[in-house]
Amino acid sequence: MMTIEILPPYCGVAMSDVVLVQTPVDFARALAVLSATDVLGFDTESKPVFHKGQASNGPHLIQLATDQQVFLIPIGRGVQTAELKAILESTTILKVGFGLSDDKQRLQAKLGISTENVLDLARALRTDSRSDMGAKTAVAQFFGQRLQKSKKISTSNWAFSPLSEKQMQYAADDAQVALRVYRAWLRQQAPAIE
Template structure:
């Protein structure tokens, strides 16, 4: 089921900003682990062992000067069915354990614009990415009119997510609760969108 004609019409329309703003606001309400020590990293990786599907995202400190390129990501977020993990990789180096997970072909890592995220992460560590699924590629092939995370959430999940913390300082040593939840929400929504697209028969296994 990959043709647009086989997808219910309600998923094929475009969403305006006004349409999205009328939808209920949702955020991730499950447990979140902020990982900033080696002990926390070891525990988080152990807890994620055997997970077949992870929501994935990164956050990078924004650049406001014209012509200046952004630095590498400050955070990497991964979400399981039970918990979201926010790794502060600007404090705790991107280690072999996380790189091994990103290179594991048995684990699906799914998000939006994942190529850019991977390029940013490869500035910090050498790894060969495996089994990353870009949700935007799937919706584009299916002729859906929604490709960004916020638009896809509105279309496929029926709610809006906040983008208010998007341009905050992600390289801070101590993140605010708002930042932590924003970061976790993006990874959680990515995982939920993958499941929704799979339910529509749009995920090629």
């Protein structure tokens, strides 16, 4: 059994490859890139709720990653829902991520987006029928590295603007690590298919 704590850290996405979508021009550029790919890393972030029975009004941020870039799309700041809906409901673009059931439900509830062609790696990579595989375990297994996920950042206010650099790094890594794990998993499967 591998001890994750002793592995070297996962480097993550370079901030120069992270695009915070803030204007209609940013959004148009992001859509052009995202529409031209076959697979996207996908995740959302929501402002946490701290009281029992309190419902989340997220998502507040959608993260979509290509192999080269990650687009962070804050919700409610000039985002054209119809164009975003076209990407997330596309049956020709595969969206991959970890633990996506809440993300999908919140997108449906808040924006009326019924996310299609989604692969939840937490379930796809299961080693038994009861245990989902998380991103940390997948990064250790496929890359021999330790993915650091700060509880402080994950439970920060994702509705607040501007996002901090730490929030942007966390969000970008969450989306792109899923795509990288997916690509590594496919490479691992390829010899078995041939």
